[in-house]
Amino acid sequence: MTRHVLLHAKPYKQSMSSNHSKVSLRHTSLADYLRRRQNSTLVQGLGKFLKAWRAVSHRPVKRVVPIDRLLCGGEHGLPGAPYARHTNDFLRPSTPIKQSPHVRFLEEYKRGGEEIFRPEVFRETAYFANAVKCMNAIGQYFDCKREDEIERIARGFVNSFNGKASSNGAGSSTRAEEFSKPGSMVKVRPIELSDCYEVIDGNHRLAIAYVRGEETYPVLVKFPAVRTPLQQLILDYAWCAMRGEMEIYQPVESPELGSYWVRIRRCTDRFEMMKRLLDEHRALLPERPTYLDIASSYGWFVREMGELGFDAHGVEIDWAAIEIGRRIYRLKPEQVTRSEAVRFLQSNAVSYDVVSCFSLLHHFVLGRASISADEMLRLIDRTTNTILFLDMGQEHEEWFRESLAGWNPDRIEQWLRDNTTFTKIYRLGTDSDNVPPFADNYGRTLFACVR
Numbered sequence: 001m002t003r004h005v006l007l008h009a010k011p012y013k014q015s016m017s018s019n020h021s022k023v024s025l026r027h028t029s030l031a032d033y034l035r036r037r038q039n040s041t042l043v044q045g046l047g048k049f050l051k052a053w054r055a056v057s058h059r060p061v062k063r064v065v066p067i068d069r070l071l072c073g074g075e076h077g078l079p080g081a082p083y084a085r086h087t088n089d090f091l092r093p094s095t096p097i098k099q100s101p102h103v104r105f106l107e108e109y110k111r112g113g114e115e116i117f118r119p120e121v122f123r124e125t126a127y128f129a130n131a132v133k134c135m136n137a138i139g140q141y142f143d144c145k146r147e148d149e150i151e152r153i154a155r156g157f158v159n160s161f162n163g164k165a166s167s168n169g170a171g172s173s174t175r176a177e178e179f180s181k182p183g184s185m186v187k188v189r190p191i192e193l194s195d196c197y198e199v200i201d202g203n204h205r206l207a208i209a210y211v212r213g214e215e216t217y218p219v220l221v222k223f224p225a226v227r228t229p230l231q232q233l234i235l236d237y238a239w240c241a242m243r244g245e246m247e248i249y250q251p252v253e254s255p256e257l258g259s260y261w262v263r264i265r266r267c268t269d270r271f272e273m274m275k276r277l278l279d280e281h282r283a284l285l286p287e288r289p290t291y292l293d294i295a296s297s298y299g300w301f302v303r304e305m306g307e308l309g310f311d312a313h314g315v316e317i318d319w320a321a322i323e324i325g326r327r328i329y330r331l332k333p334e335q336v337t338r339s340e341a342v343r344f345l346q347s348n349a350v351s352y353d354v355v356s357c358f359s360l361l362h363h364f365v366l367g368r369a370s371i372s373a374d375e376m377l378r379l380i381d382r383t384t385n386t387i388l389f390l391d392m393g394q395e396h397e398e399w400f401r402e403s404l405a406g407w408n409p410d411r412i413e414q415w416l417r418d419n420t421t422f423t424k425i426y427r428l429g430t431d432s433d434n435v436p437p438f439a440d441n442y443g444r445t446l447f448a449c450v451r
Contacts, residue, residue, distance in 0.1 A: 058223040062185070064216050065197060070097045070188065070206060071228070071255060073199040075134040075141070079189075080198045084229050086137040090327050093198060093228040094254045101130035102207035105154065106161055110211070117151060127154055161208050186217060190225040193246055194256040198226055228256050233327070236320040249321075250300040252328055265433050267300050270358070270446050273428040274389055275308070277448045278354070284386050284450070289353035294341050294380065295360045299325030302335055310354065313337070315344045342370055345379040355384040359444075362393030366403055374419050381420040388422065388449040391431070398440035409445040422449035 037043050072095045074083030080093030097103060105127035109116050122128055131141040131150045139145065142153050186202030199206065200222065209217050227235075234240060234257075240247050246261045251268070278285075291305045296314025298321050306312035314336040316322050322338055325331040337344060341360065357380055364373035371379075380388065392412065395404045409427060416425055426448040433442035 060187075060220050060222045062218065063221050064218050065188070066216055067097055067206060067210050067214065069196045069255070070217070070219075071095060071191065071196050071198055072097060072100050072203065073189075075130075075203075076138045077201075078138060079200070079226065081226065081229055081232075083137070087133050089133070090229055091254075094230045094256060096255055097199065097203070097206045098210055100203060100207060101126035102157070102203050103210055105157070106207055106211040109158055109161070117155065122151060122154070127157075157204055160204065161211065185220040187222055188219045189222055191231075191256050192225045192227045193231060193260045194258050196256045196258070197221065198228075228254075230254055230327070231256060233320055233324055237324070238318050238320070250298040252298070252324065262437060264438065265359075265431070265442075267304075269429075269432045270389075270391070271301065271304055273446055274356075274448075277426065277428060277450075278308070278387070281387065281450060285353050289386075291354045292352040292356075292383065294345070294355065294357040296325075296336060297321050299329050299331050299336055301356060301358075302331060303329040305354070306335075313352070315339050315341060317341070342376065342379070345376075345383055348383070351383050351385050353385045354387045354389070355380060356389040358389075358391050360392065361390070362400065362404060362407070365392075365407065377416070377419045381422070384449075384451075386451050388420075388447075390416070390447045390449065391444040394444055397442065397444075412445070413447065416447060416449055420449060422451055424450040426450070 071080075072092055073080040074092075078086065084090055084092045105116075105125055108125060112121075116122060116125065128147075128150055131144065131153065132147060134141045135144065135147070141150065144150055144153060184201075186205055187200040188197035188202075189200060190196075191198055197219065202219070206217060230252075234248060234252065235246070237249065239249055247264055248257060248261055249264050251263070251266065289310050291302075291310040291312045293299070293301045293305075293312075293314040296302055296316045297318075299314050299316070302312045302314040302325065312335065314325075314331075316325075316336055316338060317340050319338065322336050325336055326333065361373055361376060363369055364371070364376045369376065380390075393400045393404055393407070394409070394412070395401060395407050397404075400407070413425055413427070416422070428446045428448055430443050430445050434440070
């Protein structure tokens with residue numbers, strides 16, 4: 001791990017470090033041996049076997065799947081991830097069918113009937129917006145190339161819902177090659193690292209089934225599996241990328257982030273403790289106080305403090321973490337500065353009414369940073385006007401039983417008193433993140449330092 005990443009990475013199980021450099025089958029002695037003998041009967045036979053195996057393993061299979069496991073794909077034959085990039089609709093491939101523009105349109109139709117086709121009403125529907133977005137990205141929606149043609153497709157969709165037309169949802173419009181023939185199966189792809197599927201073809205039929213109350217649907221599963229942009233972004237976060245684990249550091253909820261993924265920090269437990277102290281000391285703060293989260297990760301605390309009325313900001317080195325905050329928490333670009341923490345604090349002359357620093361300072365204690373832990377704490381002290389919230393690794397954790405020996409709550413509190421100018425230091429409680437697979441870690445004391 002590089003120095004810069006370490007300043008923002010969270011503690012990891014050192015016994016797992018051997019997993020960081022996984023052996024590739026492309027670079028083994030056996031692979032080299034076979035590569036040098038490409039014309040041998042053995043190698044050619046093995047090649048034919050692998051080709052046949054891939055053909056069989058990627059053969060489409062029929063399944064009946066729960067509709068709530070089906071997520072929106074792209075349009076007009078364009079898969080979900082590239083469609084999301086073309087339309088700047090990052091979460092489209094993470095959107096359940098039950099929340100799709102197609103379902104929303106049918107539900108509006110059930111409530112209002114033909115009123116939905118009044119031009120001023122129809123043009124405000126999610127279905128119309130989805131069709132226009134597709135036309136802007138690809139050039140057409142079914143066979144529509146103009147906005148005034150979309151109503152015809154929508155009426156065909158409603159007719160299908162009412163049992164008056166074929167079930168492909170396209171009404172009487174000409175069928176483009178990318179779209180299904182009447183009676184063909186809905187096509188999906190598995191989404192990696194989950195029990196969900198991306199819809200390739202069949203958004204209209206699935207919407208009709210869902211609104212009619214069906215819970216499952218027969219589909220044709222095609223391979224290979226795909227990842228959603230959200231999954232890939234979380235895996236690009238350095239904490240995950242270096243460990244090779246499917247871990248979510250701060251709260252993110254999405255259907256494809258199910259039981260295969262590990263939630264590390266729940267955050268809400270610490271935030272409730274913070275809110276109680278802030279309520280008790282509200283008189284010390286201005287009407288719109290400022291807030292800085294040092295090493296803010298995805299930016300969960302930045303968002304929550306912003307919702308409390310703070311002018312909330314963060315500093316974070318990891319590009320993917322910042323992007324998650326922008327995409328999922330709707331943080332504005334100016335709210336989180338991309339920088340290594342020491343450089344930011346040394347160069348930033350601005351101070352903040354409330355500051356937080358979580359799971360960072362033990363890296364300085366362990367000598368993994370450009371300055372000492374005492375120097376870093378004094379920088380944080382200088383940056384804080386009134387209240388500092390802080391936690392760090394402790395000796396009771398399996399990760400740190402030797403490397404942080406002696407660093408218990410008593411020592412940390414005394415260290416804070418010796419190296420800061422705060423007049424009061426409180427122990428607010430411990431986090432609840434010490435659950436499997438981290439049952440022997442976390443449970444760190446949250447400190448509040450007040451002037």
